[in-house]
Every structure is written in C-alpha cells, then in structure tokens.
Amino acid sequence: MVEPTSSxxxxxxxxxxxxxxxxxxxxxxxxxxxxxxxxxxxxxxGAERRVAAHPDGAILVVARDGDSLLTGGDDGRVVRTSAxxxxxxxxxxxxxxxDALTAQxxxxxxxxxxxxxxxxxxxxxxxxxxxxxxxxxxFLPKGYRLALAHYNGAxxxxxxxxxAPTMLEWKGSHLDVSASPDGRFLxxxxxxxxxxxxxxxxxxxxxxxxxxxxxxxxxWSHDGHWLATSGADACVVWPFKDKDGPMGKAPRECGVRSxxxxxxxxxxxxxxxxxxxSDGMALLCRLVDAAEILVRAPGGGAVSALGWDATGARLLxxxxxxxxxxLTLPA
Amino acid sequence: xxxxxxxxxxxxxxxxxxxxxxxxxxxxILSEPHGKRYAVIVNExxxxxxxxxxxxxxxxxxxxxxxxxxxxxxxxxLIRIIEGLMRRKGKFDAIIVETTGLADPAPVAQxxxxxxxxxGVARLDAVVTVADAQWLSQRLRDAPEAKNxxxxxxxxxxxxxxxxxxxxxxxxxxxxxxxxxxxRLHRANRCDVKIEDVLExxxxxxxxxxxIEPEFLTVEDHDHDHDHDxxxxxxxGLKHYHDEDMQSIAARLEGDLDPDKFMPWINxxxxxxGPNILRSKGIVAFKGDPKRFVFQGVHMxxxxxxxxxxxxxxxxxxxxxxxxxxxxxxxxxxxxxACAA
Numbered sequence: 326m327v328e329p330t331s332s333x334x335x336x337x338x339x340x341x342x343x344x345x346x347x348x349x350x351x352x353x354x355x356x357x358x359x360x361x362x363x364x365x366x367x368x369x370x371g372a373e374r375r376v377a378a379h380p381d382g383a384i385l386v387v388a389r390d391g392d393s394l395l396t397g398g399d400d401g402r403v404v405r406t407s408a409x410x411x412x413x414x415x416x417x418x419x420x421x422x423x424d425a426l427t428a429q430x431x432x433x434x435x436x437x438x439x440x441x442x443x444x445x446x447x448x449x450x451x452x453x454x455x456x457x458x459x460x461x462x463x464f465l466p467k468g469y470r471l472a473l474a475h476y477n478g479a480x481x482x483x484x485x486x487x488x489a490p491t492m493l494e495w496k497g498s499h500l501d502v503s504a505s506p507d508g509r510f511l512x513x514x515x516x517x518x519x520x521x522x523x524x525x526x527x528x529x530x531x532x533x534x535x536x537x538x539x540x541x542x543x544x545w546s547h548d549g550h551w552l553a554t555s556g557a558d559a560c561v562v563w564p565f566k567d568k569d570g571p572m573g574k575a576p577r578e579c580g581v582r583s584x585x586x587x588x589x590x591x592x593x594x595x596x597x598x599x600x601x602x603s604d605g606m607a608l609l610c611r612l613v614d615a616a617e618i619l620v621r622a623p624g625g626g627a628v629s630a631l632g633w634d635a636t637g638a639r640l641l642x643x644x645x646x647x648x649x650x651x652l653t654l655p656a
Numbered sequence: 657x658x659x660x661x662x663x664x665x666x667x668x669x670x671x672x673x674x675x676x677x678x679x680x681x682x683x684x685i686l687s688e689p690h691g692k693r694y695a696v697i698v699n700e701x702x703x704x705x706x707x708x709x710x711x712x713x714x715x716x717x718x719x720x721x722x723x724x725x726x727x728x729x730x731x732x733x734l735i736r737i738i739e740g741l742m743r744r745k746g747k748f749d750a751i752i753v754e755t756t757g758l759a760d761p762a763p764v765a766q767x768x769x770x771x772x773x774x775x776g777v778a779r780l781d782a783v784v785t786v787a788d789a790q791w792l793s794q795r796l797r798d799a800p801e802a803k804n805x806x807x808x809x810x811x812x813x814x815x816x817x818x819x820x821x822x823x824x825x826x827x828x829x830x831x832x833x834x835x836x837x838x839x840r841l842h843r844a845n846r847c848d849v850k851i852e853d854v855l856e857x858x859x860x861x862x863x864x865x866x867x868i869e870p871e872f873l874t875v876e877d878h879d880h881d882h883d884h885d886x887x888x889x890x891x892x893g894l895k896h897y898h899d900e901d902m903q904s905i906a907a908r909l910e911g912d913l914d915p916d917k918f919m920p921w922i923n924x925x926x927x928x929x930g931p932n933i934l935r936s937k938g939i940v941a942f943k944g945d946p947k948r949f950v951f952q953g954v955h956m957x958x959x960x961x962x963x964x965x966x967x968x969x970x971x972x973x974x975x976x977x978x979x980x981x982x983x984x985x986x987x988x989x990x991x992x993x994a995c996a997a
Contacts, residue, residue: 361743383743399740422740438715457717458733476719476732497722498732517722538772
C-alpha cells in the first residue's frame with residue numbers, strides 16, 4: 326500500500342458512464358458498471374462497451390455471479406451480462422419489479438414482492454412466498470440456504486428442503502441482509518436507521534444503533550472479522566471476530582468527515598476499506614490506524630457504486646450523476 | 657415554496673371510498689393531453705386503461721415505525737417504490753398514488769414525513785378525495801374510512817352529481833364542510849374536473865387557508881356545470897352541520913409569533929393530541945423573519961419550512977388549521993394566541 330495521508334487521485338482514470346451507477350464490479354477481469362438506465366458498461370475507460378441489459382427498464386438490483394453480472398430491473402427481468410457483453414435472461418416476473426437479487430457459486434435468488442425464487446446451479450427453480458415484501462436476499466456461505474429480509478424479521482430458507490423456513494424475529498422493517506463469511510451471523514439494515522443482527526445458532530439478537538441515516542451498504546472484511554457500514558458521517562466498522570460478535574463492543578469509525586458515507590467496500594485481501602461519500606469523495610482507510618488515502622476529491626454527484634477486483638489491485642467507482650472512475654493501485 | 661422543495665417530485669395521493677370514481681379520475685388524468693408524465697402507483701393492475709405510462713403495482717403494506725410514536729404508520733411498499741422510481745429520475749414529472757377504497761390516508765401521507773430518503777426526493781402535494789354524491793352521506797355514518805378520507809383531503813371531488821337533486825347535493829356538501837371546511841371542493845360527473853384543479857395544488861391551497869374563512873367557503877363550479885345548479889351557490893343556502901366527532905379548528909393571529917413559544921406549543925400539541933389530529937396546516941409569521949413559515953402535519957408528524965418573503969404591504973399574520981376528532985377548541989385557540997411575539 327501507499328503511505329498514509331497521500332493521494333491516489335493521479336491513479337484514478339475518470340470516465341463518463343452516461344447514467345447513474347447502481348453497482349460496480351469486475352467480471353472476467355473487466356470493470357463493469359450497472360447503470361440506472363438499464364445498461365451495463367464493461368471495459369477499461371476509453372474502451373468501454375455499453376450493453377442494453379434492460380432496454381425498456383431501470384436496473385434496481387445487482388449481484389455478481391463469478392465472471393458475470395446479474396441485474397434485476399423494473400421490467401421484471403433478471404438478466405446475466407457476461408464479460409464479452411453477451412446477455413442471457415434468467416427470469417421474468419411479468420408486471421413486477423425485481424426488488425432483491427443475490428448470487429453465490431452459480432446459485433441465484435431474486436424476489437418480486439413477497440415472491441422469492443431460488444435457482445440452483447443446475448437451473449432448478451424453487452419458490453417461496455414470504456409473509457411480506459422481500460427487501461433483501463443473501464445466500465449463507467455454506468449449503469444451499471437463503472436469508473430473506475422482510476417486515477418483522479428475516480427468514481432462513483433451504484430451497485431444496487420441504488420444511489418451512491425458520492424465522493428470526495425482530496419488530497420493524499428489515500431492508501438489506503448479509504451473512505458473515507463464516508456463516509455465524511446474519512445482519513439486516515432497518516428502516517429505523519439501525520442494523521439488526523442475529524447469531525444464527527441461537528437466534529440471539531444484536532442491535533447496532535446510532536446511525537443518523539439508513540445503512541444501505543454493508544461490506545465484510547476478507548477475514549470476516551469486521552463489518553463496514555454506511556449511514557453516518559464516518560464509516561462505522563463493527564467487530565465480529567468474537568463468539569458474541571459486536572455485542573457489548575463499540576464500533577470503530579474511520580473516514581470521519583462532514584459528509585455522509587453512502588458506499589463502503591472492504592479490500593479483498595487487506596484490512597482497508599474503500600469509502601464513498603454523498604459529495605462524491607472517495608477514500609481508502611486502513612483499519613489498524615485509520616490512515617486515509619484520497620482516491621477521488623469531492624465534486625459532482627454522490628458515490629453510488631464501489632467494487633474491487635479479485636486481487637484488490639483496482640477499484641471501480643460509480644456516481645449517481647453518471648460519472649465514474651477506475652483506480653489502479655501503483656504496484 | 658423554496659427552490660429546494662420545487663425540485664422535489666410532487667406526489668398526489670388519490671383516495672375515495674369504494675366505487676366513488678378514483679379509477680375514472682386516474683384514467684382521465686392519464687389520457688388527457690397535458691404534456692406531463694406521471695408515474696402512477698396503483699393497487700390493482702388492469703383497471704388502468706392506459707399503456708404508455710409508468711404504472712407500478714403496490715401492496716399497501718402498512719408498517720409501524722419503531723420510533724415511540726404510537727400512531728406512526730407508514731407504507732413500506734411506497735418507500736421501496738419511490739426509491740426504485742428514482743432510478744428513472746427525469747423521465748416523469750409527478751407521482752400519483754392511488755389507495756384502496758378502505759384505506760386510511762394517514763400511513764400514505766406520513767410516509768412523506770417520516771422517511772428521510774423519500775422526503776429528500778418527493779413532497780406531498782395534495783390528498784385528493786373522490787366522494788360519491790349519492791352515497792357519501794350514508795358512508796359518513798357507517799364507514800369511518802370514508803370520514804377519514806374527507807377529513808384528510810386537500811381537494812374533494814363530489815362526483816356523480818347527475819345522480820342527485822340540487823337539494824341532495826347541497827346536503828352532501830354541507831356534510832363534507834362539517835368535517836373539512838378547508839378542502840377545495842369540485843362538483844363533477846364522471847370526474848370531469850380540470851387536471852390543474854387536482855394536481856400541483858400545494859402552493860395555492862396553503863395560501864388559501866389565510867384568505868378564506870370557512871363560513872364563506874363554497875363549491876367551485878366549472879363552466880360546464882350542471883342543469884340543477886341554481887345560480888346562487890355562493891354563500892346562500894349552505895346548511896350548517898356539526899359532525900358528531902370530527903371537527904376543524906382555525907385560529908388566526910394578526911402580527912408576529914414568537915418561534916420560541918410556537919414551536920414548543922405545536923410540538924407538544926401534536927405529541928399529546930396527535931392520535932386525534934388528522935391534519936394540521938399553517939402559514940405563520942415569525943418575529944424578525946422576512947419569510948413566511950409554512951407547515952403541514954399528519955397526526956404526530958410535522959414538516960415545516962420557510963417559504964417566500966412576506967410581500968411589501970402584505971399583512972403579517974399567522975393562521976393555523978387543525979382537523980381531527982374530539983379536539984379541545986378553546987384550549988387550542990388559547991394556546992395558539994399565547995404564542996404571540
């Protein structure tokens with residue numbers, strides 16, 4: 326890594342994505358941005374290709390599946406975009422929106438309203454209707470098991486089992502959901518500017534509160550010991566190493582500024598988190614000493630997408646005003 | 657309004673009891689050549705006869721907020737849909753939310769006060785209620801939802817006037833006025849109202865609170881009005897009813913208010929009496945402030961902002977309106993008047 330307090334802005338190549346970014350990822354080594362206008366832009370700045378994944382729709386939700394990008398739109402379609410720009414329609418929910426989407430090891434899950442569907446790597450689709458609209462989906466790291474966030478809690482569903490899903494209850498509206506990489510904890514973001522967590526083995530509740538805004542970005546460190554979150558004027562990082570998770574512990578804060586943190590993405594190999602702010606600024610922050618490195622100076626829209634490549638050598642940044650940037654870390 | 661609030665997408669909430677004519681109004685709005693593009697949030701697909709509009713199906717998921725506010729319910733589906741609609745920002749000019757006939761308008765309206773993300777992009781323009789001229793009087797007796805919809809309204813369309821006599825029409829309008837004297841009333845057959853009378857109302861209707869006393873409120877007719885109109889619909893012949901539980905209170909104060917008295921007073925009033933206060937609105941003059949302060953509220957939720965400057969020669973005064981159940985009129989008046997600067 327570079328020395329702290331230095332700037333990497335000279336290594337950021339800006340380009341115009343052409344529409345607000347919804348998500349950023351690397352597929353087959355190529356940077357890829359999913360855009361609100363239904364397009365996916367693939368390739369290095371200057372050589373990027375535009376693929377109309379949802380020609381008549383807006384992209385609402387995005388998940389990376391290996392070397393392809395999955396997008397769910399307000400056209401009711403789930404579409405796979407490959408690194409070469411090839412498109413494949415995975416599903417269509419006629420007249421609905423795709424509200425949630427996730428993927429893991431070839432398995433894909435999506436939800437439209439209360440209806441959740443899981444498709445295994447072989448293509449078999451199973452369905453379950455949640456008690457209320459499903460707002461978030463995440464596969465647990467082990468086994469073919471899906472977590473669904475909805476009103477008054479989250480459900481854990483084995484799509485291939487006949488048994489009814491188990492419900493983890495907590496009053497309120499649960500939005501995004503994420504499982505810790507070791508599979509011990511489930512965390513949701515909530516309508517009430519808070520996170521809620523459960524230790525899955527005993528459904529023990531964890532409340533993570535104090536946010537001035539909703540947390541809509543969650544990112545686990547590569548070792549699974551930390552959870553970086555948006556929703557405050559700093560990146561709030563909760564400790565999950567111990568068996569009790571963050572219970573009774575204070576979170577760390579890094580990248581404290583007078584602008585709202587809206588996107589966070591942990592580096593895939595180091596305890597460094599990329600932080601995107603509402604004023605367009607982006608930072609890298611090292612967890613051990615909170616040292617900061619500027620990636621993008623404030624200006625333009627809000628950061629709306631952040632994604633690292635597999636080795637952590639490149640970071641793709643998308644903004645909600647259609648601007649974008651590709652950071653290549655100096656070797 | 658301030659520039660910031662003009663940038664926000666105006667949202668019109670369309671209510672009305674079963675069969676009153678909401679879908680007729682919606683189809684009329686969507687089919688007229690007004691050049692505006694609407695995103696429409698409906699409860700049931702299929703009723704809308706227009707294809708080329710952005711129509712979204714909703715589930716009316718009413719959620720309680722865990723914020724210690726007992727009457728604070730929101731429409732969770734609406735928060736999600738508006739977030740999604742913003743992906744198409746710039747492709748539509750306004751949002752219309754249709755509610756089911758049995759819906760309480762409060763959760764819909766509160767969504768625009770409670771959720772910061774929604775508040776940041778959208779503003780509640782008006783609650784428009786379609787009332788059935790023939791059946792409303794009866795519904796007001798047997799359906800609390802119908803009464804809430806009238807009480808909540810900024811604009812009321814008295815529809816199907818061709819099915820009632822002039823006397824019956826005056827009767828139903830008097831019943832409406834007993835509950836909500838401040839809404840703008842329009843008579844219609846098959847919801848044939850001017851679009852501009854229904855949509856983008858906010859600035860007009862809040863100003864109107866200051867201008868008109870409830871005693872002088874009358875129905876606003878159109879050029880194409882009806883045979884049974886007696887030509888004396890201004891002032892004359894308006895019966896006065898007192899609704900047995902729903903009432904409205906308006907209080908006016910000439911000169912300035914002390915914000916350090918008014919803010920705690922209105923916050924305490926809405927916190928303590930919130931469950932019974934359906935709507936609150938006002939335009940007030942704060943001492944030393946060149947701008948008019950405008951607020952509106954739903955139950956315990958209040959939202960206010962400085963609006964335009966008081967014009968030279970314009971009388972600085974403050975007026976507040978409350979519509980609700982079992983309100984202590986004397987105490988509210990006294991409390992308001994005690995906020996004088």
